Amino acid sequence: MYLISVTKSLQALGIKDIDTDYNNYKHHTDSYALRYNYERNFESRMPEGLLHDFEEDLVLQMNKFDPVVEINGAKRLLNFLRAQKIPFCFATGALPKPAILKLEQCNLWYDEQLVATSKTHESREGFVLDAIDRAKQFYQRSEFDQVISVGDGIWDLKTAQNLSLDFVGIGERNKNKLLAAGAAHCFDDLSAFQATLD
Incomplete structure (x- = not known):
């Protein structure tokens, strides 16, 4: 779509x-x-x-199509991260308004300060680094001990590898490709990933 x-x-x-x-x-x-x-x-x-x-x-x-559907466990994961005060942010290859529309269609919590998009960076590395900087400002941190990039595509994994970030793959569609390309952790959905954080 x-x-x-x-x-x-x-x-x-x-x-x-x-x-x-x-x-x-x-x-x-x-x-x-x-x-x-x-x-x-x-x-x-x-x-x-x-x-x-x-x-x-x-x-x-x-808006001519049916609304996008939440990835299983997304809302619960965001609520968990917020409750545990674990910093997170959104990094997307979309532009701001389409990205926010998707979040709203799924009824997911967001703050625009935490949404990094391709409006300012064409490369995925660019907006992922922007997302990390946004998270530092939003959560008032100078550094993070660990940064985990979560994604479902090979391009997400390659970006994490290029930036030396830990990576978690989500979804069954690209699971085998992600594992073959070096992903150490892949889960069928966000609920399964969250179970490792509880």
């Missing part, structure tokens, strides 16, 4: 020749998808303000 929305938003901006092999992009982010496809279509730099238009249209496209 989300990648269909991305494609339709690119089309709405007049981009006709769209590379829809999103999993093989250099950066698996909304902002890169826009710039990459714009530049390959028009052979010129993306104009100022187009990212804003893309973000707005993405929300419109997403």
